Amino acid sequence: MINSAEDNAIRDILLDAAASEFAAELSDVNPVETSIRFQKRMETMLINPQRWAKRLVQPLWKKCIQTAAAILLVCSLSLGALMAVSPTVRAAVINWVTEWYETYVIYRFSGETTENQIVPMPQYTIADLPAGYNTEGELLELPNNTEIVYGNEAGQMLRLEYIRMVAGHALMIRTENMVITDASINNCIGQLYISTDSTQSNAVVWIDEQANLQFMIDGFVGEQELLHMAESVSLANLTK
């Protein structure tokens, strides 16, 4: 929080500097030509800014993944297992367990590290997207984690995320307002998380042991659509 008089003075002077620098932009009343897509996005926003924002931001359980990753990073460091967070693949079998708690589920990975080899993340895609959805923005790639966002003209979003199963890491999913059922995705074990709250997205999660990856799709779509998309997830380009 900004509290002191000095910090308030800094804020005011930064605002004044911006107003001065962008005076031309601020005083120009002529409309800027924009794409139909952008106009539709803005129309959706103006109809109900709150709902628009909720749909646009990452769902809460996605934030939990990041929190869990951060916590586990600390654990890994304290154990001297620095390489657990590097872009490497181990010549070891990674085991995983699912831990069920009252308000969340944790998928925890374990195994032994014997050898390191730098390997880029493979590139997967949802082959059968619901009508109107296209890739939105840029692919987010981290050493052990890839996220692809899809959107439609109404501003609705879908996410495909897959993480490499690395010993010492875990994925946490918050389960408030969720009905969880087991699912099978192309013979891989998974779970469906269907929300009873219309402002919260649904998700499907599954583990592909052969690929050593855990996949997730979430979005404001129904159970059957989620399953259909999950089954269509396929390798787009091995070498990227």
Added chain:
Amino acid sequence: MLIYLSMLETDAERQVFLELYNQYGNAMLRVALRFFPNDLSTAGDAVQNAWLKVVQNFSKIQGVSCKKRGAYLVIIVRNESISILRKRRQDLPFDETLVHEQMEQDDAGSIIEIIQKLPEIYRAVLELRFVEECTSREIALKLGLTESTVNTRIHRGRALLIEKLREEGYVV
């Protein structure tokens, strides 16, 4: 879901939001186009991200005086544009030593001129902290910097700006 508590809750707030959009929507696009002059799509993304921040932090914007709200929105969209550039690895490099030397030696200019001469990324750190009230971690993630770098820049930048503010009589 605490994150949404400060979002627009009432019709009156939605009306204020609509007025902001009508008054500054085009200006925000123009600011984004400064950063992406040949890429209307990315400029639109920056503006969309900026409006998202406005919705999420609406109580903060209501705390800004009406005459400064345009500048507040300009800062948000400018920093969203810089964040996109950083994510694309289009570095906005600068020599930190030179920045401080310039700030310390540029006695001839007013504080506003000094701020306007700051490299984009350095100014973004200060704006994100003192205008948008982001934490060091949030700034680090947004700009692809380490937290310690962010803290150093805030600490040094704050000290230098306060010195100038005192010189010019803005604070006692």
